[in-house]
Amino acid sequence: MSRKPSFANLRGTAPAPIPPPAPRALATPQSAEPSEGRTSSARPVSREGRKQIAGFFSPEMSFAMHTLARRQGRSLQALMAEAFNDVLRKHGESPIGD
Numbered sequence: 001m002s003r004k005p006s007f008a009n010l011r012g013t014a015p016a017p018i019p020p021p022a023p024r025a026l027a028t029p030q031s032a033e034p035s036e037g038r039t040s041s042a043r044p045v046s047r048e049g050r051k052q053i054a055g056f057f058s059p060e061m062s063f064a065m066h067t068l069a070r071r072q073g074r075s076l077q078a079l080m081a082e083a084f085n086d087v088l089r090k091h092g093e094s095p096i097g098d
Contacts, residue, residue, distance in 0.1 A: 053080075 057065075069076045085095035 053084075 065076060065079060069079050072079075088095050
């Protein structure tokens with residue numbers, strides 16, 4: 001029978017060198033007027049004009065929503081927008097869209 005390797009066996013060896021992190025490029029403002037304290041290049045184009053809505057849900061709800069999104073070939077964000085529009089309609093409000 002052979003024994004499993006142990007971390008104790010590594011005590012006598014020198015640690016592998018860790019490479020330094022690559023330098024990060026600084027974002028340069030596109031215009032002289034930053035909007036709300038942020039430059040336009042700091043946010044992806046897909047998020048321009050959007051606002052985040054977040055919530056905490058059970059692991060079961062998260063799994064069910066991710067599974068449904070994957071099965072339908074849609075994003076979780078698209079399913080959430082549909083759900084929010086359904087809630088707005090249910091309460092007599094106009095649906096907003098995406």
